[in-house]
Amino acid sequence: MSGIETVASGIGALSGYVYPEVLVETAWVAEHLNTSAVRLIEADEDVLLYEIGHIPGAVKLNWHVDVQDKITRDFIDQQGFEQLMSRWGITNTTTVVFYGDRNNWYACYAFWLFTLYGHKRLKIMNGGRLKWEAERREMTRDVPHFECTSYTAQQADETIRAFHGTVWPGLRNSERRLIDVRSPQEYSGELLHMQEYPQEGAQRGGHIPGARNIPWSVALNADATFKCVEELRQIYLGQDITPDKDVITYCRIGERSALTWFVLAKLLGFPRVRNYDGSWTEWGNMVRAPIEK
Structure with a gap:
């Protein structure tokens, strides 16, 4: 297990959660803002929040655009998911950390969707935007750009x-x-x-x-x-x-x-x-x- 997967997340085995590694604290995220193996994804109910300010290095997941099939009432398919991950510079070994507004509604929705397509290293930032902002941590309006990757998704695990x-x-x-x-x-x-x-x-x-x-x-x-x-x-x-x-x-x-x-x-x-x-x-x-x- 790599260093970014350990109990340094601030949750740890003592939490009693069966899979404590799926949660990280805001302090852990702040310490890993420049870690290339970590990708932050902001998933909000209010899709305009990201432009107002977001955690440095975070990409925006717009549920109305990025993960919806344009013809059927369904999610993007396996190939569409692979293309999205490639565009965001995510590899199969990248640790993806989700956060958002509304007590992490859409962050957990994104976690579920990424689980559907088999990404293994997924985490939720405990407290979401609300806690990050309450702690007056760093925010930016800069939109990050990443080099495209080659990503392979599994068939949807329904x-x-x-x-x-x-x-x-x-x-x-x-x-x-x-x-x-x-x-x-x-x-x-x-x-x-x-x-x-x-x-x-x-x-x-x-x-x-x-x-x-x-x-x-x-x-x-x-x-x-x-x-x-x-x-x-x-x-x-x-x-x-x-x-x-x-x-x-x-x-x-x-x-x-x-x-x-x-x-x-x-x-x-x-x-x-x-x-x-x-x-x-x-x-x-x-x-x-x-x-x-």
């Missing part, structure tokens, strides 16, 4: 991704757990359209039958860092979300549920966790799809 065709037949499966990570108002159907996200609308409100409502935010502290392992276990095991179950997370478009996927799969080490990225934008608009309120 064992960590759920589709409606797998969710629907399993609604009566007692060994499966669905987690709706949205707000209680969205879960109940009281809130149908979120005014700030008109593109994520659905014709019906409610939730998938049998889904437990465990909002994504319960896994985080006030400073946007992840809660300790004991608190996380109490949250999820208390709702009968246990490692022996087949767990599927969802929200509206998959970004908030990717954070919960990250917590369960990487911090708690659950072996069978999938993110249903079609989420309520798909389910709430699907003909005859069963719902509960």
Whole structure:
């Protein structure tokens, strides 16, 4: 294991997380700003934040442009992912560190997508932009440029991704757990359209039958860092979300549920966790799809 993969991340084995290496602290990132084997990627819900200022050396991942297929409602394919990595100067051995706004929603979404295509050295900066800015650390408007690389991705590993065709037949499966990570108002159907996200609308409100409502935010502290392992276990095991179950997370478009996927799969080490990225934008608009309120 290389020096940049060790407990110098500031998390360490004492955290109790099953895979503590997937988190790094802001101090670790500050120490590795000039490390060529590390690439920082900012993934924000507010795509204009990067231009206002970002961590030196970080590249911008725009979810509306960089990782969306222009024809199908899907992500870029294996070749498109390889081209993106090459453009950002990333090799198969580069350590990629994600961070962003909104308590790392999209950073975790990016982590999940990169996992889908088999990149091994992936990390989340604990606390995201919020913590970096609160500590008054260095920011810049300079856009970095890197020499293109040759990158090889694996075929998409869809064992960590759920589709409606797998969710629907399993609604009566007692060994499966669905987690709706949205707000209680969205879960109940009281809130149908979120005014700030008109593109994520659905014709019906409610939730998938049998889904437990465990909002994504319960896994985080006030400073946007992840809660300790004991608190996380109490949250999820208390709702009968246990490692022996087949767990599927969802929200509206998959970004908030990717954070919960990250917590369960990487911090708690659950072996069978999938993110249903079609989420309520798909389910709430699907003909005859069963719902509960």
